Structure formats: C-alpha cells, structure tokens
Amino acid sequence: MTEKNFLADQFEAHRGHLKAVAYRMLGSLTEADDAVQEAWLRLSRSDSDEIDNLGGWLTTVVARVSLNMLRSRARFEPLERVPDPIVTRDPSQEAELADSIGLALLVVLDTLAPAERLAFVLHDMFAVPFDEIGPMVGRTPTAARQLASRARRRVQGTAVPDPDLSRQREVLDAFMAASRNGDFDALVAVLHPDVVLRADTGTVAETRGAENVARGALTYGRWAAMARPVLVNGSMGLLTVVEDKPMAVMGLTIVDGRIVAMNILADPTRLAQLDLTFL
Numbered sequence: 001m002t003e004k005n006f007l008a009d010q011f012e013a014h015r016g017h018l019k020a021v022a023y024r025m026l027g028s029l030t031e032a033d034d035a036v037q038e039a040w041l042r043l044s045r046s047d048s049d050e051i052d053n054l055g056g057w058l059t060t061v062v063a064r065v066s067l068n069m070l071r072s073r074a075r076f077e078p079l080e081r082v083p084d085p086i087v088t089r090d091p092s093q094e095a096e097l098a099d100s101i102g103l104a105l106l107v108v109l110d111t112l113a114p115a116e117r118l119a120f121v122l123h124d125m126f127a128v129p130f131d132e133i134g135p136m137v138g139r140t141p142t143a144a145r146q147l148a149s150r151a152r153r154r155v156q157g158t159a160v161p162d163p164d165l166s167r168q169r170e171v172l173d174a175f176m177a178a179s180r181n182g183d184f185d186a187l188v189a190v191l192h193p194d195v196v197l198r199a200d201t202g203t204v205a206e207t208r209g210a211e212n213v214a215r216g217a218l219t220y221g222r223w224a225a226m227a228r229p230v231l232v233n234g235s236m237g238l239l240t241v242v243e244d245k246p247m248a249v250m251g252l253t254i255v256d257g258r259i260v261a262m263n264i265l266a267d268p269t270r271l272a273q274l275d276l277t278f279l
Helices: 003-026 029-044 054-074 103-109 114-126 130-137 141-155 165-181 184-190 210-219 221-226
Strands: 191-200 204-208 227-232 235-242 245-255 258-265
Touching: 003 029, 003 054, 003 114, 029 054, 054 114, 054 130, 103 114, 103 141, 103 245, 103 258, 114 130, 114 141, 130 141, 165 184, 165 210, 165 221, 165 227, 165 235, 165 245, 165 258, 184 191, 184 210, 191 210, 204 210, 210 221, 221 227, 221 235, 221 245, 227 245
Parallel strands: 191 258
Antiparallel strands: 191 204, 227 235, 235 245, 245 258
C-alpha cells in the first residue's frame, strides 16, 4: 500500500465524524461535504508525519473551514432557511450524522454568532476542550468558555423529541388521519398550543399557534394522501412524493404526545440535492 493510499484510508476512518461536526456547524449537507473535502485537500498537502493526533487535527481543520463559511454568510443578509434534513427509513442509517441533532435544534443553532456556534458545537457536542477551541476563534480558553455559555443559554429550552419512536409514530398517525379527514378539532388536539411551523420554499414562512397551523393543514390536506412516514434527523417525519418526485420533507418535534415544531423543506433546488435513493 502506498503512503497516499494509507493516508486516504486513515482519512476515510474519520469521515463520518468530520461530516457530523461540519453538519452541526453549517446545517447544510452540501456545505458539510465541501468542508470535509477541504480537510482532505489540506491533509494531502501536509506532512502527515508531523501530525501527532490525526483525528484532532482533522476536526480542527473542519471546524475552522466551517467557521469561515459561517463568517462568509454573515457578511451578507442573514439567510433564513430550514436546515437540510437527514431523511432515512432505518434508525441505524446515518446514525453518527443525525444522532441528537434534530431540526429544531439546528434552527436555534442558526441564530448563533459563528464563534458561539463553533464553541458550543465542539465543546458540548464533541467534548473538545476550550484550550483547543480558543485558538480557532482567536480567543483565550476563558473567552471561548464564555462563548459556549452564551450559546448554551440560547439553546436551553429547545424542545427535546420523545425518544420513543413508537409514541412519535402514534402522534404522526393521528396528525395524518386528522389531515386526511379534515378534522379541525383532532388536528388542534395533536398540536401543542404554541406549535411553530416553518415552511421553506426558497423563502421561509412561519406560522404559530395550534389553530393557525391546523387551518393550514386542512388547506393542504390533499397532500396528506401522498405523504409517507420517514425518519427526519432520527425523529418521525413525512416525505411527500408526487409521481415519484419528492415535493416536501417535514421534520416533526414531538414532545409529550403533541407536535411542538414542524419544519418543512419544499425548495425544489435543495430537495434535489438530498439523498432520497431509498424511495
């Protein structure tokens, strides 16, 4: 085996972890792939003999590349969008990528400043120490700790989905039945009073409150017959398909038997970039 092939094998062993870091940083699967590819390019141009901890080195590179991407976004008007969903049928698929990162949490992460997001993601999700995070954002370890603390306060209160998928499925089935049957009261009953629906068709429209969301569900009730249950970021969701063409992905956050958040991606351009080969 050549040295380059050996290095490529070493990199592949870390790819899943690196993409998980980049996805949490960016909320975009295509941008996460770009960040991971940039890490490989930098590794291939480096003297690997001087790298003591390859996993740590690669994580740092991906984090810094992702941070630069976030800062580049911030130079323009904030781009409000529903984060890219990870759509699967089997809980074991994309487990490392989607584990513990629901769409509702990604939506909150999108509101953080780039340095806050990096500090929170690396420390709270991947246990990277602050003395390593500080240099990435040009701060002292103490300042990096403060960044993570501020981010943590923003994230606190984000709804945590019911871990029991069977209970989630019961709520989803009740929502689907009520939508198909045009049962307004049944829809309101399955929605949290403060439910938030975000629909991204290229621009984001937000609807709040159980009655408002229920009225919208009745308006689009005919689509319910074309929707099929899937896992979206490890929780129950819906994939709407018309004539074998994906039209929308809906991620649900279900807590205590009610839907508290609904995030819908219906942007045709971004849907076309998702891996939905299991259809």
